[in-house]
Amino acid sequence: xAKNKALLNANAxxxxxxxxxxxxxxxxxxxxxxxxxxxxxxxxxxxxxxSNFWRYFKLNFGVLGLKKLVSTHYETxxxxxxxxxCMLPDEKGQYSLQVIQTKLKQNxxxxxxxxxxxxxxxxxxxxxxxxxxxxxxxxxxxxxxKPFLIIGNQNNVTYKEIFPLLRDNxxxxxxxxxxxxxxxxxxxxxxxxxYREENGIKYRSFGNICWFTNLDIAKRHEDITLFRxxxxxxxxxIKYYNYDxxxxxxxxxxxxxxxxxxxxxxxxxxxxxxxxxxxxGVGSGYxxxxxxxxxxxxxxxxxxxxxSAAGDLxxxxxxxxxxxxxxxxxxxx
Numbered sequence: 495x496a497k498n499k500a501l502l503n504a505n506a507x508x509x510x511x512x513x514x515x516x517x518x519x520x521x522x523x524x525x526x527x528x529x530x531x532x533x534x535x536x537x538x539x540x541x542x543x544x545s546n547f548w549r550y551f552k553l554n555f556g557v558l559g560l561k562k563l564v565s566t567h568y569e570t571x572x573x574x575x576x577x578x579x580c581m582l583p584d585e586k587g588q589y590s591l592q593v594i595q596t597k598l599k600q601n602x603x604x605x606x607x608x609x610x611x612x613x614x615x616x617x618x619x620x621x622x623x624x625x626x627x628x629x630x631x632x633x634x635x636x637x638x639x640k641p642f643l644i645i646g647n648q649n650n651v652t653y654k655e656i657f658p659l660l661r662d663n664x665x666x667x668x669x670x671x672x673x674x675x676x677x678x679x680x681x682x683x684x685x686x687x688x689y690r691e692e693n694g695i696k697y698r699s700f701g702n703i704c705w706f707t708n709l710d711i712a713k714r715h716e717d718i719t720l721f722r723x724x725x726x727x728x729x730x731x732i733k734y735y736n737y738d739x740x741x742x743x744x745x746x747x748x749x750x751x752x753x754x755x756x757x758x759x760x761x762x763x764x765x766x767x768x769x770x771x772x773x774x775g776v777g778s779g780y781x782x783x784x785x786x787x788x789x790x791x792x793x794x795x796x797x798x799x800x801x802s803a804a805g806d807l808x809x810x811x812x813x814x815x816x817x818x819x820x821x822x823x824x825x826x827x
Contacts, residue, residue, distance in 0.1 A: 510624035512676035512698065514645060516546040522670050522705050523550060526643060529618060529709045531559035536616035538566050538604045539623045539631070542577040547620055552579055555591060564616065566602045566609055574602035576612065604631065613638055618709075620644070629655045632706070636664070641709055643668065648702035651760050652776050652820050660763060661773045666714050668705030671764045675699035704764070718765050724749035732809045736788040737777065739823055741809055757807055757821030774823040777807035785823060790815070 535551055542548040542565035551563045562580040578594045600606040604613075604623070613619070613634070619642040623631040628646045633655065635642050648671070650656045659665045678696045688699045724731060724740075731740040731749070739755035742748055745762050757777050766773070775785035782805030789804050794815040802808070808817045 510626050511679050511682070512622065512625070513544060513678070514546055514622045514674075514676060516550060518670065518674055519546050519550045522643070522668055523620075525669050525711055525713070526707075526709055527558060529641065532561050533617035534562045534564065534615060535560060536564045536613060536619050537621045538564075538609055538613060538616075538619065539568070539621040540565050541567050543567070547622070548577070551620070555579065561617075564612060566598070566604075566612065568602040570601065572601060574598045574600070576602070605634065610634075610638075613640065616640065618642065629653055632656060632659070632665070643705060643707040643709055645674075646704055646706050647700070648704050648760060650706070651704070651763050651822075652778065652781065654780055657776055657781060660766075661775070663768050665706055665708045666766065667764050668707050668711065669713055671704040673699060673701050674703035715767060715769060716765075717767055717770050718745065718748065720748055720750035722747050722749050724752040732811060734777075734787075734807045734809050735794070735815065736790065737782075737786065737807055737823075739777075739807075741807075741818060741821070743818075753826045755823055755825045757818065757823055760820050760822060762822050762824065770827060771824045772827055774825065777805075777821040777823050779803050779805045782806060 537545060537547045537551070540547045545565060548563070548565045551558070551560065555563060562578060564576060564578050566576045567574045575595055575597050578596070579591065580594075581589050582592045582594070583589050598608055600608045602609060619635060619640050622645040625647055628650055631644070635644075636659065651660060656665075675697050676699070678698045680696065682696055682698070684696075685698065688701075690697050727749070730747075731742065731752075733740050734757065737755075737757075739757050740752065742756050742758045745758060745765060748756065748758060755774055775781055777785075777787055784805075787805050787807055790798070790802055790806065790808055794808065794810075795802060797815055798808075798817065800817075802817045806817050807821055808815050810816075
């Protein structure tokens with residue numbers, strides 16, 4: 495049993511190997527330059543020999559004014575190594591930028607005691623962590639109170655371990671969210687969709703990728719421009735049957751004159767300004783129950799198609815109960 499579990503974990507790790515393209519890194523990092531001066535940057539989920547995060551920071555070391563760049567390599571079942579890039583003296587006492595490779599006693603897993611010690615010394619963490627370990631990875635960064643900029647799936651927004659951090663303004667989303675294409679290893683199994691090969695390189699793209707960060711950025715202080723009105727258009731905003739809020743299908747449809755609670759799509763988090771809105775909760779599952787979303791009546795559940803659970807918001811449209819896709823409950827300040 496233990497051997498089978500280890501094999502499954504290894505396979506999951508292999509499927510988590512997505513290499514971020516340099517363009518996407520440059521496009522996001524250009525908004526954060528002021529956060530890196532005199533800082534030690536740690537890329538603890540990147541193979542430094544192939545990582546574009548390492549490449550970006552190495553190329554821009556002087557421009558950003560970095561103190562040191564550190565990256566650890568991961569091996570499944572054997573000791574690994576770390577690379578450091580910083581100013582060091584040579585035998586003549588002349589300082590220059592040098593790459594130093596040091597053997598690790600452990601395998602380079604970000605959870606290993608060895609990597610945690612390196613994490614403690616770092617000032618900022620920037621990386622693309624394994625998607626399957628995203629919640630565990632964020633918990634580690636929060637435990638050690640590390641500033642960070644990382645890549646994750648938009649679905650993480652509604653996870654019970656991640657959502658409270660977003661709600662309480664401890665983390666937020668970055669600038670470029672949505673479609674993102676990654677380079678995948680040669681052994682990666684082709685998918686039927688969103689997969690391509692070009693010049694011998696394999697690519698896999700996803701449409702719901704987000705940058706998660708706790709570095710303050712101008713974007714999170716920009717108001718969402720509101721132009722729709724509730725008054726006179728009440729019929730367009732259906733009220734939920736099991737919670738006192740209106741349903742808003744698109745972020746652009748948030749009414750300018752409504753100050754009650756509203757259920758908005760998860761994409762709202764990409765534009766959320768804590769000075770403009772208050773986040774109440776998530777209208778689904780356990781998180782929905784925690785804010786008072788009532789259960790679905792048995793006669794309504796019998797009429798529903800697909801999955802529905804306790805804590806899920808629903809409304810009645812043309813006599814039929816419907817559960818909208820995940821909704822963030824908000825209200826205006």
